[in-house]
Amino acid sequence: MRFSRIFLIVMDSVGIGELPDAPKFRDEGAHTLGHIAERVEGFKLPHLEKLGLGNIAPLKNVPAASAPLAHYGKMQEISMGKDTTTGHWEIMGLHVSTPFNTYPDGFPASLISEFEQRIGRKVLGNKVASGTDILDELGEEHMKTGNVIVYTSADSVFQVAAHEDVIPLEELYRICEIARELTLRDEYAVTRVIARPFVGEPGNFSRTSNRHDYSVKPFSPTVMNHLQDAGLTSIAIGKISDIYAEEGITKSIRTKDNMDGVDQLLGTMKESFKGLSFVNLVDFDAKFGHRRDPQGYGEALMEFDSRIPELLAALQDGDLLVITADHGNDPVHHGTDHTREYVPLLAYHKGIAQAHNLGIRETFADLGATIADNFEVKAPAIGKSFLSGL
Ligand SMILES: O=P(O)(O)O[C@H]1O[C@H](CO)[C@@H](O)[C@H]1O
Numbered sequence: 001m002r003f004s005r006i007f008l009i010v011m012d013s014v015g016i017g018e019l020p021d022a023p024k025f026r027d028e029g030a031h032t033l034g035h036i037a038e039r040v041e042g043f044k045l046p047h048l049e050k051l052g053l054g055n056i057a058p059l060k061n062v063p064a065a066s067a068p069l070a071h072y073g074k075m076q077e078i079s080m081g082k083d084t085t086t087g088h089w090e091i092m093g094l095h096v097s098t099p100f101n102t103y104p105d106g107f108p109a110s111l112i113s114e115f116e117q118r119i120g121r122k123v124l125g126n127k128v129a130s131g132t133d134i135l136d137e138l139g140e141e142h143m144k145t146g147n148v149i150v151y152t153s154a155d156s157v158f159q160v161a162a163h164e165d166v167i168p169l170e171e172l173y174r175i176c177e178i179a180r181e182l183t184l185r186d187e188y189a190v191t192r193v194i195a196r197p198f199v200g201e202p203g204n205f206s207r208t209s210n211r212h213d214y215s216v217k218p219f220s221p222t223v224m225n226h227l228q229d230a231g232l233t234s235i236a237i238g239k240i241s242d243i244y245a246e247e248g249i250t251k252s253i254r255t256k257d258n259m260d261g262v263d264q265l266l267g268t269m270k271e272s273f274k275g276l277s278f279v280n281l282v283d284f285d286a287k288f289g290h291r292r293d294p295q296g297y298g299e300a301l302m303e304f305d306s307r308i309p310e311l312l313a314a315l316q317d318g319d320l321l322v323i324t325a326d327h328g329n330d331p332v333h334h335g336t337d338h339t340r341e342y343v344p345l346l347a348y349h350k351g352i353a354q355a356h357n358l359g360i361r362e363t364f365a366d367l368g369a370t371i372a373d374n375f376e377v378k379a380p381a382i383g384k385s386f387l388s389g390l
């Protein structure tokens with residue numbers, strides 16, 4: 001079957017069990033969905049269950065459906081990374097074979113001093129940290145001194161946190177543009193600079209949705225570029241335009257949270273276009289996975305599940321809805337970082353008489369290859385289309 005519109009939802013970090021190479025990432029035993037299902041009292045996902053989520057892997061309280069409504073499977077990541085950028089780029093056909101640079105011991109002193117000179121402020125932190133813990137630790141000092149908080153993680157990120165009343169947003173964004181310029185150099189390369197504004201008082205800080213990401217451009221054209229080149233629509237909702245650095249995007253819509261992401265996707269279902277509408281739901285990852293909060297994560301999943309009927313009802317003939325993820329972030333795993341996992345794959349359209357098991361896809365790029373195949377645009381260098389299985 002061929003589709004005129006494809007709606008793609010990435011549930012950020014909703015992994016479905018360790019990949020064979022998880023030990024290389026110190027992620028043996030990670031299982032984001034599985035562990036949440038075990039830990040959270042009253043956990044249920046009735047609508048995702050009907051689609052076939054429980055047919056992909058055994059999940060407590062999410063049994064396999066006898067007649068799943070969607071084609072189902074899971075996908076393996078072949079790129080050497082477990083961050084958002086790597087996962088999304090692979091979905092759209094890129095194999096990230098050289099891992100992005102990370103800074104487990106903080107950024108080099110030479111980079112920090114050049115950065116301090118350029119921004120006219122000093123740096124606090126400069127280490128691996130959870131973004132909320134570091135506010136507890138250094139937020140007050142930042143407020144007193146006006147020095148910026150710089151931190152990183154297991155990902156290739158240079159994050160700058162500042163209180164909105166201490167450093168106005170425009171200045172924080174300008175500071176991040178300077179960081180972006182410096183970290184485009186090979187010797188200091190990072191994938192993303194992230195502005196992390198926050199508000200509140202010591203002991204009670206909260207981060208705002210004025211977060212802004214400054215990503216490097218994908219190293220080759222992705223399937224989204226091929227769609228755009230063919231004159232098709234490629235709508236980016238939420239973080240998508242940041243993740244692909246605005247490449248291959250014909251329209252970009254910002255969101256404030258997961259439910260807004262679902263609303264915006266529903267909004268695009270009412271538009272008439274041919275091509276892709278692609279949303280990333282980041283709260284799973286940012287608000288619950290990194291915070292190691294299985295309860296909150298489980299509730300966010302149930303909240304998303306409750307929106308599935310609306311999504312299915314808004315689909316028209318010739319539409320395909322795909323639900324997947326970009327990596328894991330098991331909230332009961334050690335540390336506060338992502339986990340190396342399979343991602344679920346659910347593909348729904350009207351008129352499925354008998355759902356197919358799409359199996360274990362060898363790379364996330366099978367999805368990009370399928371999208372390219374569907375719209376008859378240039379196929380990515382990696383990935384096998386499963387269009388004929390839909
Ligand atoms: O702990 P917080 O600030 O949420 O940061 C997390 O978010 C970053 C970007 O998604 C990740 O690299 C991780 O560091």
Ligand SMILES: [Mn+2]
Nearest residue numbers: 012013084326
């Ligand atoms: Mn992610």
Ligand SMILES: [Mn+2]
Nearest residue numbers: 285286290338
């Ligand atoms: Mn993350």
